[in-house]
Amino acid sequence: MKKKESMGVQQVICMKGGVGEGSYARNSKSQAALLSKSMPLLEQAVLDLCCTTLPESVAIADLGCSSGPNTFFAVSEIMTIIYRRCRQLGRSPPGFWVFLNDLPGNDFNAVFKSLPTFHEKMKEENGQEFGPCHVAAVPGSFYHKLFPSRRLHFVHSSCSLHWLSQVPPELLNKQITNKGKIYLSKTSSPALIDAYASQFQRDFSLFLKLRSEETVPGGRMVLSLMARRTPDPVSDESCLLWDLLAQALQGLVSEGLIAEEKLDSYNAPYYQPYTEDLETGIENDGSFSINGLEIMVLPWDSASGGQNYDRPTTAQKIAKSMKAVQEPMLASHFGAEIMDPLFKRLMEIIAADTREVEHVSVLVSMTRKA
């Protein structure tokens, strides 16, 4: 049962593929903003790596690469910084072996179609001597081992680790219920809160164990994920949007478009941890030392690319951005046909509400101990 459900989650957590109007590729502005905010710490980690002896070919993994303009962003930056730093130091720059990881349902075909442009851009920006740069795709869950031992020199993951390997088992086996909700909320029982926190703890500790095996001693890892700056797991900051999405689902229940049991049996495989929980997790694992940890805050309207829109326009952009991320997951449970009414309703709910929350992420940079 556990295995089956976990497989299920892995088949449906994927951003909306393609390059159409509703695709993740065209609705990932807040993730792009986050990536760009994370640059200083990422750059420092890469420069630090350049102080060590680099191999002939530096292996870089991006875990949860998705499909769209953000896919190549981090790896491009990482390679460019290494290349330029080596030139600056008068050292001969290494080649690169780039591994793009995401779940098997990710639209890798679209990623591959953009490869020629990616290679051209790297040469245009860095000169014709740049490279060689070999790109491979690694389909699979990062809660499984993805590489043989000690292969990676730099691991990056952005906006992915808040996705759990599965819905907490207590919810799956109905030991705990979460009536009318799909994530933690102000009214969550302590048992529900515990179930989510424990699932995250297990997943994060497994992630660290696997990466510690795959990373060479001295290798770097930079992770960013949605997080909390408060110990309170049910503050608006981490729960508001899930609450509004649950409201939209409740609306469809009252219209008879969704069966009530269908809503009651859906829970998000998601958790927004407190930054201190992450530090504790890394310390408990023991194989990485933390070089830096930063809280990154994006404004409420970050899905609009930081432009100051009015409430209805912002509501539309937020709903679209949530749809691009969550549609495959929700559609597999509730049916594809209710996706449009659901997100239309979500947009109306957000537009009618007056609350605004900031989107909080954490960025942590670490080194694989020798």
Added chain:
Amino acid sequence: MKKKESMGVQQVICMKGGVGEGSYARNSKSQAALLSKSMPLLEQAVLDLCCTTLPESVAIADLGCSSGPNTFFAVSEIMTIIYRRCRQLGRSPPGFWVFLNDLPGNDFNAVFKSLPTFHEKMKEENGQEFGPCHVAAVPGSFYHKLFPSRRLHFVHSSCSLHWLSQVPPELLNKQITNKGKIYLSKTSSPALIDAYASQFQRDFSLFLKLRSEETVPGGRMVLSLMARRTPDPVSDESCLLWDLLAQALQGLVSEGLIAEEKLDSYNAPYYQPYTEDLETGIENDGSFSINGLEIMVLPWDSASGGQNYDRPTTAQKIAKSMKAVQEPMLASHFGAEIMDPLFKRLMEIIAADTREVEHVSVLVSMTRKA
């Protein structure tokens, strides 16, 4: 010009994706028959590799893996043989790192969807201790470097190397014409024959140079491709089906469905070399020693899976099988709308003809010299 055309070829040489009626996945019986015929020599190469010290993780590349039931066939066999041989010898079996390569237009999404089944099957057949087996996809032309140096222990490629990196340049720049034909034929000029032979020679020698860099000393490579058992480059054995396809295209020209210039400017990026040419190529490269070379012959009706059908049924199967392989290439030049009439006509032409040819392939097994 040269670069552009070469890119073009790389974007369109790909088997028909998906799993539909006309897909390569459902019309690749002759390729499957060939794979199964190549097993004894492949097995010997793998057993020989097992006599050497195996690394913790054996890196296996399949170049031109396509998408369908054949994709995992060779790598599954290679891993199974290594695993069982190690158990038999009382040695601890290695893990595996499998690299599936094909052009970026290959339907990798479909390949990734079948990964869970593939992993389950490997464990079912070999036991739960089998693995770990990590799978990565490497999109790109095998006429480019695909891996950093000295990474691969076993390289396999089946039914792919007869595809050239580009149409011979003399045809592209119209120094030579090939009126009404799309490949070599009985009426080909010596200049045309030379142009094709030289393009193959350049491509094959580049392929060997690249693989010799990527393969560890002592690593093995087993290649199969369409070939000739006669020095005559325009015998029916290698030209008949291309001639019949050209006839079908000529038919559409006379019906006004295709412009004559369109047909005259199309030439297949394909060459069926004489087996001795391959040996010479490998000797000239100098980095591999040949362990064995075998000619494999499939009957005329191999697309029907070896069943004895009547001529019309066989004609239908051959036309379907050719369509699954060539449709993306032909459609990009002639337009998707004429594909159905084209292959319908091809089927009629094959059905009305009485000639039969055997399909000849060569299988060559070699070792990367130390």
